[in-house]
Amino acid sequence: MITREEVLKFGLSFQNTYEEKPFHDQNWQLVRVKGSRKAFLWIYDRNGYVNLNVKADPEWRDFWRSAYEAVTAGYHQNKEHWNTLILDGSIPDKDIKRMIAESYDLVTDSPTKRIYEAVKKIPKGRVATYGKVAEMAGNPRMSRAVGNALHKNPDPDHIPCYRVVNSKGELAGAFAFGGEEVQRKLLEADGIEVVNGKVDLKKYGL
Incomplete structure (x- = not known):
């Protein structure tokens, strides 16, 4: 994820968001949350690289x-609350997405x-x-929203979505992080019999 187009597409994939170009300088693009109009993603070019400001x-x-x-x-922003990401290829996509998602969550009380x-x-x-x-x-x-959110899980190491099953206790055939077999192994490592x-669910369900 090193192009403006890729970043903008991901930013706009979050619920109730829109793009804005608030300055006369077309270099700057913002992604805001509808209603509050709070910006969680700034996109601009600087020193030959696409830069992002995220909360x-x-x-x-x-x-x-x-x-x-x-x-x-954060470049030109409160350095206590904002970071700047320089997209020079050194930050993995998963961490870029995670930081953008964290920024979105910080400016919203989102269901996600x-x-x-x-x-x-x-x-x-x-x-x-x-x-x-x-x-x-x-x-x-919002059971369906749960499935959608877990499919986009930005931090599976700390958000254990493999511990979520359907109403019959069945594993997810389309488990986002490797399929049903990976989910089974993770559950068994937790001591859960599959x-x-x-x-x-009577034995292991909450």
Whole structure:
């Protein structure tokens, strides 16, 4: 992800977002959230590279700056709350997407954010259904949104989406991070028995 077009497309994939070019300088593109009009992604060219400004949680701000030389304090923005990503090819796509997603979550009280927080609460050795995660996230009717959010999981190492199964305890045939077999192995590593692609919800369900 090193072109403006790729970044803009990803930024606009989040719910209720739109592009704006607020300055006379066409170099600057912003992606804002409808309603609040808060910007979570700034796109511009500088010194031969596409640059992005994204909002950063203080707990992660310095981590990203230390992890990649191409992540610096926010250019022309509050350096306590914003980072600049220089797209020189040194930052993996997955981390670029994760930082953009974190920025979006910081400026919204998004269902996606609540879903991820709910999934983080599923303990090792247990599973939850899509419906249960939706309930934990505050809206029992958004089971489909749970599936969509987990398919875009920006941080599977810390958001254990493999612990989510359907209402029958069945594993996801289209598990986003490697398929049903990978999900089975991850669950078994948690101490959960999987039989014929299913988990006993009475035994392991929340």
